[in-house]
Structures are given as structure tokens and as C-alpha cells.
Amino acid sequence: MSFLARRATDAVEEMDRPDCDPATLRRTYSQFALVNRAVSGWRRAYLRQLRPRLAAAAAGGPQRPATLLDIGCGAGDVARSLARWAAADGLPLAITAIDPDERAYAYAASRPAVPGLAFRQAFSSELVAEGARYDVVISNHILHHLSPSELEGLLADSRALCGSLALHSDIARSALAYVLFAARTLPFFHRSYIRRDGLPSIRRSYTAGELRRAVPPEWKVVQDSVFRTHLVFEPPAAPRA
Template structure:
């Protein structure tokens, strides 16, 4: 059956988001995300170009990672800063307690903290961070959730917001679908291609984003939705 890429697929839900999905398969999926993200997410490049230049030697700076999943991106961001002789305290949150249980059980340094929470919870607590990030989160959200997330981020961040996600395209779908077969026993084979179908195009993100937000292309088949706070 032909896949229509002219609009987002919003009716189908990813299997890993289902509360009754197989827990063993979900854990294997979290475990394999580290390799998958290393292959396609480009966070090392984003760290070098958008995070590291803003880190101040001798000062502990803070980063909130929203929708952290298995926690690999949060752990890597903190580790890269340590290797550069810089201090980055990372708080990683996820609405799914199963993700936090998995992430917190992995070897983790003292500069990374995991917590089951929503961005709105931290807004109500009056928390603020130098950076706010997410990886592969935006395509999971409904329209109302997307709007609420960006509003929360504007309140939570005194520096820069960096939301990295997939770009919907037929070519990305055709290339990733066979790659997903390299992750047997996980939800990646089922959810990965669906993630691309659920994702935004650059034009769609630009149209949805409030004033002050920008969309930057990332290679391969990705984009970065960014916001620079005007309030320190």
C-alpha cells in the first residue's frame, strides 16, 4: 500500500507509547536507542555547535532534557561537557515512568538526574535551565501538546532551546525501513518508519512555531527547532 507523505500520520500511535506494550521489548528498544541515536540523531554535532560554545569554564550550567527515553542523549551531553573540562548538570525527564525506571538503572554519573515528570510540572515549580533539549519528541505530540511544550520551554529556559526531530519524507522512509530490520526484538522495526510518517516537514514546523522560534535543517533528514531566550 502506498504511503501518503503529503500530510502527517496522526491516527496511528507508536507501539512503545502504548501502556500495555511488552515491557521486555520496550527495555530492549531503550537499550538499542543509544546505537540508533549515534547513527542518525547528530547530537554530537549539535553539542559542538550549539551547546559547548555557550558553556562557561568554571561555572556549572544546567540542561533539561525532555522526553529522555532511555537517557542516552542526556548521559552523552553531560559526558561530552566533562571531557571538555566543563560542568553541565543535566536533568532528564519523561512522562513515561517505564523510561525513567530503565534510564535510572543504567550506569550514570552524578551530573545526570532522571525524573518522571512533565515540562509543566517543572514550570509550576519555578525551575529554570540554561538549555532545554529534546530528541525525537515532537512527532509524538498532539497539536495541543506541541503548543504547550513550546510555551513551557519559553518559561523554563534562560538560554537556548534545542528540539531535534525527524523530517517527514519519502526518501527518509525508504532508507530507514530496511535499516530498522537491524534492530530485531525491539519496537524500532515497527515504530521507526511510523515515526517518520508522524513527523513534521520543515515548512509545517515553521508555520506552527510561535514568534521567536526557528527551524534549522540537520543532516540527514532532520531538523532542529530552536529558541533563544531574551531573559537571562
């Protein structure tokens, strides 16, 4: 598949258009939870990477829950899953989930409330300007949407905002990912943007090697699976007194 040899940065996703159909967009938001449960791997990331950091942060004192920021939260389903998993583990966790798109924010905020989870329409740069700080910063499927300058801004904001870990999870471009997604979604999602935007998303996404060349050296690129990459930053440990 020669068209996958390079990132298709000019590929357009319909749901990113300001004039896309509102009913189709809402159906798409409603289906994100299903798609993310199937392909995003956040349960594994929670168990292996997030939970240990959040538990250590929450152990710092009974009056302080661990804190997590979800940047570009979309429909909010990943943040909701993390809140439920933490609650099931008895882990005090306060999650702030942000998205600058008023349509995404409106949908996420309209869903039933989850204890410890708050939604906000905002850019990460606004939180930096406010002096906000979180134990863990995450995002799901936003890296491939960003221009080089926007990626640089996201990484700078993430460094400023995270106290323990920043983890940005995204699609890994490959022929296998493209073929499997095309085949498995063919019978479904005809009344939403899931399939028609999912294929351009794969084309726009980075390979692990491309992502390593695009980010500063203090960021670690991990090939989580053939379908997914993690971009990880861990602040240097403070020197002991």
C-alpha cells in the same frame, strides 16, 4: 510515496501503548543509544550549538555549573552522551533529564550513574510551576508525538525554563528518510520496537515547512539535514544597564 504527502497523525507507535510488551520495550530502550548515535546528530549539535552556550554559562562563576534540561529523555542515552562530552571538555555541567512515562524513567534511572546527571519522572509543566530555570533546554524525537495543544504547551514551558537556548530536535519526514530507514533496519531490531515504530515515526513527523506553520514566529525551524529538523528558541538578550 503518496502516503508521505501529509503527516500521519493517526499512526500508532507500539511502545506508546500502555500495554506493550515490557521485555520488548526494555530491549528497545537498550538500543536507543545505537540508533541515536547513528542518526540523531547530537554530537554535532553539542559542538556547534550547545557547548558554546554552556561554556559561557559556566564561566559566570566557579560555584555554578552550566545547567541543561532534557525533556522526554526516554532511555536517557542523549543526556548521558552530553554529560560525557562535557566532562571530556572539562565543562562543569548539571543535567536534569525528565520523562513522564514511569517505564522510561525506571529504565533510565536503573543504568549506571553518570556524574552531573539526574533523572526524574516529571512533566516540563511541573518544573515551570516549581520556578526551575536552565541554561539550555533540549528534547530528542518528541515533537512528532505531540498533539497541537501538547506542542503549544511544550514550547511555552521551554520558553519559561530556558535562559539561553531551547533546541528540540526531531525527524524530518521525507521519502528518502523513510526508504533509507526501512532498508537499513530490515536485517536488525526484530525483537524490539525500533523498526516497527521507526517507520510510523517518520510518517508522523513534520516537514520543515509544516513545522514552521505549526509554531509561533519566535521559534526558528532549521533543516539540520535531509533527515532532521531543529526547532530553536533564543531568549532576547537582556538590555545593558
